[in-house]
Amino acid sequence: MALLSKTERRHFPDWDDPTECVFHRVAVDEAACDGCKLCVIVCPANVLELYGAKGSKKARVKERYRGCASCNNCQAICENGAIAALRPYDFVGFYRQLGRGEFSMPRKF
Amino acid sequence: MFDANAVTLRGEDPEEVETETGHRSEITQVPEGADWNAVEEVMLRRRSIRKYKHAQVPAHVIRRMLEVGRYAPSQGNCQPWKFVVVRDAATIQGMEDFCVETCRKLSRGLDYVNYPKGSFRHFLTRTKAKLFNRLSPNLLHPVPVAAMTAIAQGQFAVFHRAPTVILLLMDTRGIGTPEIDIGICGTNIVLAAQSLGLGTCWIGFSKFLNKSREWCVRLGVEKPYEISEAITVGYPVGHPQHLIARDTHEIAWLEGGKKEILY
Numbered sequence: 001m002a003l004l005s006k007t008e009r010r011h012f013p014d015w016d017d018p019t020e021c022v023f024h025r026v027a028v029d030e031a032a033c034d035g036c037k038l039c040v041i042v043c044p045a046n047v048l049e050l051y052g053a054k055g056s057k058k059a060r061v062k063e064r065y066r067g068c069a070s071c072n073n074c075q076a077i078c079e080n081g082a083i084a085a086l087r088p089y090d091f092v093g094f095y096r097q098l099g100r101g102e103f104s105m106p107r108k109f
Numbered sequence: 110m111f112d113a114n115a116v117t118l119r120g121e122d123p124e125e126v127e128t129e130t131g132h133r134s135e136i137t138q139v140p141e142g143a144d145w146n147a148v149e150e151v152m153l154r155r156r157s158i159r160k161y162k163h164a165q166v167p168a169h170v171i172r173r174m175l176e177v178g179r180y181a182p183s184q185g186n187c188q189p190w191k192f193v194v195v196r197d198a199a200t201i202q203g204m205e206d207f208c209v210e211t212c213r214k215l216s217r218g219l220d221y222v223n224y225p226k227g228s229f230r231h232f233l234t235r236t237k238a239k240l241f242n243r244l245s246p247n248l249l250h251p252v253p254v255a256a257m258t259a260i261a262q263g264q265f266a267v268f269h270r271a272p273t274v275i276l277l278l279m280d281t282r283g284i285g286t287p288e289i290d291i292g293i294c295g296t297n298i299v300l301a302a303q304s305l306g307l308g309t310c311w312i313g314f315s316k317f318l319n320k321s322r323e324w325c326v327r328l329g330v331e332k333p334y335e336i337s338e339a340i341t342v343g344y345p346v347g348h349p350q351h352l353i354a355r356d357t358h359e360i361a362w363l364e365g366g367k368k369e370i371l372y
Binding site: 010012013014015016021038041042044045046066067069070071072073075076077078079081084085086088089091094095099100101102103104105106108109 | 141142143144145153154156157158159160220221222226235238239242243246249250251252254255256258259264265346347348349350351352353354355356357358359372
């Protein structure tokens with residue numbers, strides 16, 4: 001009994017194939033973003049950038065990026081609740097995510 | 110029903126002993142849906158901090174964190190740890206330079222994303238990477254490979270310019286799986302740090318230093334010890350303390366003769 005098939009166990013995803021290595025795109029709520037740049041600074045994967053005119057800058061995900069680990073450091077530092085990753089990264093083959101449910105805030109039981 | 114007799118050792122029921130000796134302890138009641146207590150808050154709000162203020166952390170605060178680390182549980186109480194605390198910016202920079210150089214070499218030789226698709230270099234590195242991927246799938250996971258290349262390109266730091274770096278040295282003769290004990294010890298340290306207003310980050314790339322004889326001498330890393338992990342410590346930039354969303358994980362719940370899958 002195994003959760004990964006024989007083929008999956010032998011398949012290591014291509015690092016430069018976005019269909020094999022799915023790094024999640026964080027969602028930015030533009031209305032709430034005040035362009036403070038803290039998320040850009042703390043992102044470990046260098047995924048974010050500011051854009052727009054001076055005074056009305058907003059954060060966004062770069063056109064080309066690699067390695068967003070859905071760590072949600074951007075969500076942790078945002079004072080306006082304007083940014084968050086809502087899904088984990090996922091891969092095909094050997095590294096396919098297993099046994100995960102929905103993303104969730106801390107739940108009280 | 111839970112049967113106390115079934116777990117009786119040496120013919121004694123521990124709960125009866127407790128009652129007979131008059132030292133019966135209270136059972137802590139936690140109401141359903143209660144607020145997080147202080148310890149839970151610390152655990153939920155701790156993030157890996159990679160941007161620090163310049164200010165150094167007072168020595169006594171670091172000593173305090175290590176003191177908590179000393180009380181971590183370990184297999185057979187073997188306590189397979191030893192610490193190296195580095196607080197000189199020049200030394201940390203030297204460690205950084207060495208690890209960055211190692212990342213450069215590895216990235217150049219293994220990360221085919223560096224080369225245009227269809228090129229010979231891409232083909233060559235990809236073939237090599239696929240082989241190494243099979244040999245050590247834990248190391249060549251796509252996430253650390255991306256980090257390694259980001260470090261090689263100067264977009265990411267190894268020790269994050271932190272004012273203090275704690276190296277966790279592991280006694281390789283530790284009982285069972287000493288890596289786990291190091292993880293538990295370090296968890297005590299980082300949670301204590303969070304409760305003291307400090308930010309921390311685990312640095313796995315610090316293991317590269319084991320490969321340098323010069324750095325092992327400078328840091329005092331000798332067999333049977335090796336660098337298992339490092340923890341950077343400093344005051345975080347901003348307030349990275351907001352609660353965040355995370356994956357939920359499968360929980361198999363076996364109770365009342367049934368098995369239920371929860372998340």
